[in-house]
Amino acid sequence: MTIQCIVKSIEPLASNTYRILLHPETPVAFKAGQYLTVVMGEKDKRPFSIASSPCRHQGELELHIGAAEHNAYAIEVVDIMQKSLDDGSKVNIEAPHGDAWIREDSDRPLLLIAGGTGFSYVRSILDHCIAQNNSKNIYLYWGARDECQLYAIEELNDIASNHSNIHFIPVVEQADSSWQGKTGNVLAAIDEDFDLLDDYDIYIAGRFEMAGAAREQFTQSKGAKSEQMFADAYAFI
Template identity: 40%
Template sequence: MPTLSCKITSVEAITNTIYRVRLTPESSVIFRAGQYLTLKIRDHLHLSFSIASTPMEKDIIELHIGGSEFNSSTISVIEYIQNNKDIIVDMPHGLAWLREDNDLPLLLIAGGTGFSYIRSILFTALSQKSDRYISVYWGGREIQHLYELNSLNRLMHENAHLKIFPVLEKPKHGFCGREGTVISAIMKDYSCLYGHAIYIAGPINMVRKARICLCTERGANSSFIFGDALTFI
């Protein structure tokens, strides 16, 4: 895969553990919605992140870095980005990109910052201005982990074929969404998922459970379930 140098344009703290990072590549980038890149932090530290921006945005790359719990590698990435002006990127990677050769209803499932993967697919699908139905299920522990929920709700009001379902494990009073896990919410809402194209990103245990439950109990076709984590489970 080709490497390119990028200017670190901005680093924005969305929550106390999640950062929005924007990079400006030295030349226009070509990738598919749903693919990821690798950041070269040091010689022996290369970390991968889903691309949150869309292929239509040729001059900017957006990443969502962090999660509900920081680990040492994530801290290293943020520290590097905050203290440097440039970074080396290796892209594109991944086979779980948006398939545009059918009009199957889209079911987009995200846990935490797995939303960055879903975001690129969602905005790309909406840009096609088709009548394709899109349902987004985004789960987190607390409301702060659904860091673009307000924007998604506005988007839903602008698109009649889009539905947004926020899910929290620990909702507080006044939360207008579902309680529990993303997978439990989907299982309650659907009796059959045959004929849906499903894209999923999040913690590995969530992805594993989703594939088992959605295929064996809701009839989803495994050939139409996409997610890079599925390669490892």
């Protein structure tokens, strides 16, 4: 279903990363963890996770778009959004898409894994769980190149401080001397922290190769069950 949207705002979150708020002319019913596509052309529809949660998005859809200089695919979308914001024109989206939405009927604890702006996917799930007063243990691992890319770190630390069931573990590849958290690869950090993952529902967003490596690594060495692992990437790899 194609829906016209007004671009409400664009703001930088980190270097080359932007928060974009869209107001759709027709309300979009979606599940936490689904995505939309930005229609660039008849055969050019580009997917982005919906960062807002379905229970309190107030009619607006939030996107986090990483548009580094080498990523023309995303830069072109940000440029279209900026043009629409400037001249009042509308952008077209199609939504909702994706089967990697949260399984609310499950009683298992959650392991949320994000690489870079894949955080937008797990943010929707986390916020939905908080709004629903979900008491299950939730472990959120967010991997990034450096601390500057962890644009919501203060918000997440506050959430973890105020909810005893929520555990936030940031992981950076390149750390300076002031960094107090984990360093290296986010999947390696999880491998180190968990003996078994058979009792977890695992939700993953990031590069396809990361999602593929997580499924292979965790099912083989940590007892994770592939039917309890969810990622949009799994529809394609």
